[in-house]
Amino acid sequence: MIYNINEKGYYGQFGGAYIPEMLYPNVEDLRQKYLKVMADPEFQKEFKALLKDYVGRPSPLYFAKRLSEKYNTKIYLKREDLNHTGAHKINNTIGQILMAQRLGKTRIIAETGAGQHGVATATVCALMGLECIVYMGEIDMARQAPNVARMKMLGAKVIPAISGSKTLKDATNEAIRDWINNPVDTHYIIGSVVGPHPYPDMVARFQAIVSEEIKWQLQEQEGKENPDYVIACVGGGSNAAGAYYHFLEDTSVKLIAVEAAGKGVNSGESAATSALGKVGVIHGSKTLLMQTEDGQITEPYSISAGLDYPGVGPMHAHLYQSERAEFIAITDDDAMEAGLELSKLEGIIPAIETAHALAVFKEKAFKPTDIVVVSLSGRGDKDLSTYSDYFKL
Amino acid sequence: MNRINKKLQEDKNLLSIYFTAGFPNLEDTAIIIQDLEKNGVDMIEIGLPFSDPLADGPTIQASSAQALKNGMTSDILFEQLKNIRETVSIPLIIMGYFNPILQYGVEAFCAKCQDIGIDGLIIPDLPVDVYNDEYKAVFEKHGLINVFLITPQTSEERIHFIDSISKGFIYMVSSASVTGGQSVFGTAQMDYFKRIEAMNLKNPQIIGFGISTNETFNQATKHAKGAIIGSAFIKHLKREGIQGIPNFTKNILV
Numbered sequence: 001m002i003y004n005i006n007e008k009g010y011y012g013q014f015g016g017a018y019i020p021e022m023l024y025p026n027v028e029d030l031r032q033k034y035l036k037v038m039a040d041p042e043f044q045k046e047f048k049a050l051l052k053d054y055v056g057r058p059s060p061l062y063f064a065k066r067l068s069e070k071y072n073t074k075i076y077l078k079r080e081d082l083n084h085t086g087a088h089k090i091n092n093t094i095g096q097i098l099m100a101q102r103l104g105k106t107r108i109i110a111e112t113g114a115g116q117h118g119v120a121t122a123t124v125c126a127l128m129g130l131e132c133i134v135y136m137g138e139i140d141m142a143r144q145a146p147n148v149a150r151m152k153m154l155g156a157k158v159i160p161a162i163s164g165s166k167t168l169k170d171a172t173n174e175a176i177r178d179w180i181n182n183p184v185d186t187h188y189i190i191g192s193v194v195g196p197h198p199y200p201d202m203v204a205r206f207q208a209i210v211s212e213e214i215k216w217q218l219q220e221q222e223g224k225e226n227p228d229y230v231i232a233c234v235g236g237g238s239n240a241a242g243a244y245y246h247f248l249e250d251t252s253v254k255l256i257a258v259e260a261a262g263k264g265v266n267s268g269e270s271a272a273t274s275a276l277g278k279v280g281v282i283h284g285s286k287t288l289l290m291q292t293e294d295g296q297i298t299e300p301y302s303i304s305a306g307l308d309y310p311g312v313g314p315m316h317a318h319l320y321q322s323e324r325a326e327f328i329a330i331t332d333d334d335a336m337e338a339g340l341e342l343s344k345l346e347g348i349i350p351a352i353e354t355a356h357a358l359a360v361f362k363e364k365a366f367k368p369t370d371i372v373v374v375s376l377s378g379r380g381d382k383d384l385s386t387y388s389d390y391f392k393l
Numbered sequence: 394m395n396r397i398n399k400k401l402q403e404d405k406n407l408l409s410i411y412f413t414a415g416f417p418n419l420e421d422t423a424i425i426i427q428d429l430e431k432n433g434v435d436m437i438e439i440g441l442p443f444s445d446p447l448a449d450g451p452t453i454q455a456s457s458a459q460a461l462k463n464g465m466t467s468d469i470l471f472e473q474l475k476n477i478r479e480t481v482s483i484p485l486i487i488m489g490y491f492n493p494i495l496q497y498g499v500e501a502f503c504a505k506c507q508d509i510g511i512d513g514l515i516i517p518d519l520p521v522d523v524y525n526d527e528y529k530a531v532f533e534k535h536g537l538i539n540v541f542l543i544t545p546q547t548s549e550e551r552i553h554f555i556d557s558i559s560k561g562f563i564y565m566v567s568s569a570s571v572t573g574g575q576s577v578f579g580t581a582q583m584d585y586f587k588r589i590e591a592m593n594l595k596n597p598q599i600i601g602f603g604i605s606t607n608e609t610f611n612q613a614t615k616h617a618k619g620a621i622i623g624s625a626f627i628k629h630l631k632r633e634g635i636q637g638i639p640n641f642t643k644n645i646l647v
Binding site for chain 2 (some may be wrong): 025
């Protein structure tokens with residue numbers, strides 16, 4: 001069994017490029033060039049330099065002593081929350097803006113849910129002096145007003161998606177429509193390991209720096225490259241893809257993917273795609289998808305705006321179906337408690353998305369000798385009002 | 394012979410109309426089809442509504458959302474079309490996104506289409522190569538023509554490939570755009586129409602996206618076998634209701 005992508009652009013039965021003909025020239029051009037561009041030493045040099053000097057990489061792999069004591073195991077936190085702009089998202093947008101430049105594109109579009117990817121995209125566009133348009137669901141714009149302000153300050157134009165449910169999936173639809181309408185000068189920076197091939201693979205490769213660093217950092221601290229477990233939250237799945245990437249084919253490293261159960265997997269208000277989804281096509285990719293019996297895409301729910309996507313990246317659909325990764329669904333309440341716990345035990349306020357991954361320690365027992373790496377994908381500043389309302393702080 | 398092929402042999406410019414099944418009212422499907430035929434329309438695309446129509450502009454997005462709200466499903470559409478061939482003889486094509494068809498089961502969907510007398514399918518997000526590798530046999534077994542799209546950005550090589558696997562007509566997307574809204578075709582589009590016309594493809598071309606008036610219909614059919622109107626018809630339906638159909642076609646075909 002291989003767990004990474006095959007030469008046809010599929011992970012097992014998932015992936016592919018289910019796109020209208022209008023998108024074919026752009027997606028095909030990207031497919032033909034992305035590996036060559038990424039393999040170019042000049043590209044790598046520029047990418048690595050920006051990750052180091054601009055993003056602040058490597059991000060620390062921090063041994064969480066008090067959390068480890070509490071759960072009687074060895075917990076390391078991969079501190080993506082310390083990156084510039086506060087999450088792992090910037091690894092991908094740095095890579096894609098360099099890609100866009102090499103493809104000769106001058107106009108950048110992106111979708112965003114909670115606004116983290118939108119901010120990361122607006123940031124790199126400011127850095128490179130490129131025009132930036134971010135589509136964001138009208139409802140999300142109201143929920144995440146500070147991120148809207150950040151994007152505007154960075155010079156991006158934020159366009160509300162007013163179709164459908166006015167959230168992330170609709171923002172993605174609008175970005176795709178924009179790309180159909182602007183096929184020549186525009187590059188679409190997708191924010192997760194979703195979309196038509198080659199996007200899931202390209203985004204995973206840009207995020208793979210996370211597991212690349214985990215390996216040498218663990219070697220330094222533990223004298224071995226491989227942990228026993230890697231835990232990451234999954235919405236579309238980009239931080240998980242990055243944290244898993246260099247461990248995918250080594251089954252001695254167990255992978256745990258944490259989805260948002262919302263108010264409970266069977267409550268009707270959930271975003272646990274692996275449990276609730278069936279094979280379907282969304283945004284150009286065949287994957288697991290929450291939908292009605294008639295094939296209409298349904299609206300997921302989670303307290304965290306970064307996890308409420310009705311699909312999941314095709315890599316993760318394959319990891320689920322092949323049982324390479326264990327999928328655990330965490331409710332809003334358990335995630336919020338885990339977020340508070342990390343704040344009090346380690347002095348780190350995590351994003352609510354990330355808090356879902358931390359809640360696994362209450363669900364599952366690990367051995368005292370197990371080395372468990374948690375992808376601390378983002379910081380909680382953007383979620384302060386949600387935390388504050390929830391805990392009546 | 395498939396009704397589409399037969400129609401394409403007629404010595405006239407073809408007017409094809411797209412509408413969203415279940416809009417404006419759930420039960421309007423059969424009557425819209427019958428009225429369109431009575432009023433001189435040559436071919437009809439029946440839109441199967443989808444929650445996330447990513448190649449469509451605001452008009453068809455809104456009609457799809459309304460149709461779903463009205464309760465339209467694949468099963469209901471098939472039920473409404475069950476006896477359509479008792480009253481309608483022009484070619485009928487179902488146009489929809491791939492996911493609802495995948496959920497229905499591609500083979501079951503095709504079989505149902507054949508039972509009813511549907512002549513072809515247009516599935517914008519089913520890629521040419523996936524169709525060719527996985528579904529061609531099923532479509533052909535059920536006598537269905539799958540219609541492919543080309544755009545101004547489609548390479549000449551790919552147009553020849555699409556022509557080689559097409560069995561009816563090629564759906565020429567008029568411009569780099571989602572469905573809806575152009576008032577008149579400019580030089581770039583007319584040049585593209587002429588360029589494709591000069592390729593002398595095996596399959597006739599029918600131009601869609603941006604056709605809304607008698608003028609754009611005539612511009613398109615000067616260089617292609619026919620033209621498809623969608624958004625403009627849906628806007629008209631919304632404004633005038635079903636009673637407005639004769640007026641609509643009269644204005645296009647003057």
